[in-house]
Amino acid sequence: MPYRFVVASALLLLSSLCMAQGPAPAISYTRDIQPIFTEKCVACHACYDSACQLNLGSGEGAGRGASKIPVYDGERSKAQAPTRLFYDASGKAAWQRQGFYSVLDAQGSQAALMARMLELGHRTPLQPNAKLPSEIVLGLSRENMCPQPGEFDAYAGAHPKEGMPLAVTGLTDQQYQTLQRWLASGAPIDEQGLAPSARESLQVAQWENLLNAPGARESLVARWLYEHWFLAHIYFEGGEPGHFFQWVRSRTPSGQPIDLINTRRPNDDPGTQVYYRLWPVQGVIVHKTHITYPLSAAKMARVKTLFYSGDWQVTALPGYGPARRANPFETFEAIPAKARYQFMLDNAEYFVRTFIRGPVCRGQIATDVIRDNFWALFQAPEHDLYITDPVYRGQATPLLAMPGQNDDVGSVLSLWLAYRDKRNEYEALRRDFYAHAPAPSWSSLWTGNDNALLSIFRHFDSASVTKGLIGEVPQTMWLFDYPLLERTYYQLAVNFDVFGNVSHQAQTRLYFDLIRNGAEQNFLRLMPAGSREDFLDDWYQNSGKFKMWLDYESIDDDKRSALKLDPQDPKKDFVNQLLTRYGELNAKPDPINRCNGAYCSRPNIDPALQDAEQALSRLASRPAAGLKVIEQLPEATLLRVQTASGKREFYSMLRNRAHSNVAFMLGESLRYQPGLDTLTIFPGILSSYPNFIFNVPADQVPAFVEAMQAVRDGASFDRVVERWGIRRSHPQFWQYFHDQTRYLQEVDPLEAGVMDMNRYENL
Structure with missing residues (x-):
């Protein structure tokens, strides 16, 4: 019997039972439906890696429907149009013009696609706590079929055990009946957007006033701050539990409805006057995209102290375009480098999370360049020559440009070689200047707060960042200085386009390889000079030696370290002394x-x-x-x-x-x-x-x-x-x-x- 008749018969029986017992209360999407989606669906249907781009974390996502076009495609030759929920379209019709199709609408005599998918799953329950049949492919290797309504019968015939929720304990009978009643009634959505409380509204106004203050200096700082906050889930001191906000660019000023400027990247040309606005985060909070950042009166005072206490001036505001994206050090060179670096250090865990844990939900392009576990440390601003030496900063800045702005597939190799050579020229410059600087000592490490010691764990194509030194003493460690931290952030967060083509993604991955090597070399300056080559031989075994010869600048193995370390195992001794000296900063012993x-x-x-x-x-x-x-x-x-x-x-x-x-x-x-x-x-x-x-x-x-x-x-x-x-x-x-x-x-x-x-x- 075709599945459309099975579903229709089930709904008719359900309707008869309801009539016999009296009229059922009206179903509310907010009260009755979204909680079911949150419990049984959002775990697979959220962010860009939602199966078939069906995002069930909000009414907007449910109404948008599904698409056959995957977001993650490392082989596409052309960048595809972005499909960011709440950003790139609004409403069912607008999304359907971008290729989405409804899962909620009935199709003539056929029930809605979601109704049939749920019925297929409900009629084929799993054997309790048994291993699933091997023919059900799971994980990221699964090739989602994403059948449109007219293709469902063929899908059900070929995959009779792959209804929804997929390959997991399904809906309760009550949840199933509620969803089917809602779908049969036309799937009305009464969702209301999250609104700030009165106290939050006051803080929103204060922060928007700060970022939209008139003046060239104020405009440049606001642009830099926005580019460093655009991924944050902002929360306010004294705010409502569960309320988070995002910084966006709007055509309209504070006090008016936000008219979103939805450029592909946060540093693309807005094409109009920009107002920086705080927008409530809508929908269910999912952990993988939830990178939090606090705003408070103390944070505002800190921002004003860092950026507005000096007498620096802006003679002309920079424009936009590929060159400005490629080199933020030139774009924002008028802002004191010490202020920029210290701002990032204050919340270093947030910034490392943006490019290591990341909101793009699937990051093998980035993560396969890092070890499975390592620790991250930071160079103190007063020991960072980019901060303290204007001559060095002037020579280094032109060399810090990053690839990925030109996505011509035929130019990947030439672009890579050009940026590799420029980066290596910078590394040679850095090596030579630091050779004449005081030998690195314990005071070379930043220890301003508990963001100073971070642990990173890679889980194949995702990764996590946690305060504190967790796990065994890792094989490698990273030491960020300001040029390295800022480049990593721009390359993997600001400039990275998840919808980009193979050229853009390859350039991003290749340059991150150089970033990792630079972070490792920075750390090795802390080790005894005679041990550095041995460490590199361990970190770059076999084919890695060829890569060292081919693409990396040679390390300084002459300049001594001022740290007194056990020559038998200097890295272990370094860790022991680090924990002794800075144990109060180790957030998680x-x-x-x-x-x-x-x-x-x-x-x-x-x-x-x-x-x-x-x-x-x-x-x-x-x-x-x-x-x-x-x-x-x-x-x-x-x-x-x-x-x-x-x-x-x-x-x-x-x-x-x-x-x-x-x-x-x-x-x-x-x-x-x-x-x-x-x-x-x-x-x-x-x-x-x-x-x-x-x-x-x-x-x-x-x-x-x-x-x-x-x-x-x-x-x-x-x-x-x-x-x-x-x-x-x-x-x-x-x-x-x-x-x-x-x-x-x-x-x-x-x-x-x-x-x-x-x-x-x-x-």
Whole structure:
């Protein structure tokens, strides 16, 4: 029987039952529908990696519908039109002109596409907590079919087990009936946009007044600030819980409705007079795009002190265009470099998150150039020659331009070579100038607040950034100075176009390789001069040596460091001294992965959790060659531990994959060293994309650890999953999955958002 008749019959029966019991209350999208979408759909349908671009985090997204055109396409020869929700169109008709099709509208005698997809999923429930059939392809390797309404019957015939929600415990009967009633009634949407409170409105006006103040100096600072805030989810001191704002450019001033200037990039020519406005973030907050930034009276005073306390002047405002995008150091050179750098340091975690964690939702183009775990440090402004030496700054600035502005496919190689040579000329200049500067010492590191020490973990095509030094002592470390931090931010956040073509994306990836090398070389200046080549040989093994010869400027291995480090293991000694000197800045001490005594757990926590952490430490920071279970684990696993008293803690179990080097765009598997993989275990949620969840009572953690240690192959790992795993088909899957968000709401509510399950594996 065709599915359209099955759906029609089900809706007729449902209607008859409702009539027999009296008229059902009217369904409200805001009250009844969006909560269902938030619980069962948003985990896969949010941001640019929404399946079929169907974003169900808001009524606007549901009404927009779906598209067959993927956002992520690393092979397209031409850039495609942006399809940013709330930005690039508004309303169903406008989106349909961009190629979207409705999933809510009935098609003649056929029910809405969403109704049929939900019916297909509801009639084929999964076997509880069983492994899914192998024919259901999941993860980022899945090629979404995105059937239009007229193609649904063919899709259902070919994929009878792939209704919605896809390959996961589905809707309850009540949720299913509510959605079907809503769709049968025409899917009305009564959603109202988020509005600021009175206190927030006052702060919005104060900040908009600051950024729209008249004067050339004020205009230049406002433009620079906007380009550094455009990705932020702004929250106000004393603001309403769950209220966040975004900076946008508008044709209209404060007090009038925002008339959005929706250029492809935030630093493209607006074509008109610009007003910087704060716009409430609409829709469900999802963790992967939620990069927060605080605004307060203290922050406003800080901005005024940094940017307006001196007597610097602007003789002429810079224009827009590719050259201005390519070199923000020239574009904003009138603004004191010390002010720009210090502003970024004050909230360094935010800026590193914008280009490492990132809101583009899928970032392998960027992430395959970084190690799976490393730490980031920052050079103190008073020791940064770009800040302190105008002669050096004048010579360096023209060399700091970045590629990606010209996306001609035929010019990729020539553009890359030109920018590589310019960057290497800068590195040689930097090396020579720093050779005559005082030797780097502990005072060379910025230690202004707890943003000074950051940990980065890569999870294949996503990554996370956290304050504090987490995990074992990593193979590499990065040291940012101002030119490096600003270039990284502009290359990967401001100038990166997720809708760009293969040329733009390749240039971005290739230049980020040079950025990583520069950050590593900056750090090596802290190491004893005679050890630097040995470190490089370890970081760039095998083919990496060829890349060092081909593309990188040589390192200074003569200029001594003023740090007194153990010559046998200078990096480890550096870390020990770093933790001793700046322990108060280490936001999250880590006794589990760096256990130096008998006690390998955090003090002052529930004794049952202390015992659990003591046991878990036996799995941490060991190579896979001696801990075979690492070979079975995905990138980011969450362990939920609950005590007998009802307390629970989440632990992130992160697989750190080892590589001989990370210097090439292609062939990552050829450089993979699986025997050197390690596992980092840390309390909290360190990924927006959990690959799996284990739920283990606290008193069973020792048994869980023993079982993990005993794993030798897939079959023995399956037994661990059977006992403690929360598979996609688990009857309480959504309870455990959303408990991650509830946990964040309890421990760090500003950072809470719905997690992504596109990468949740079929273990």
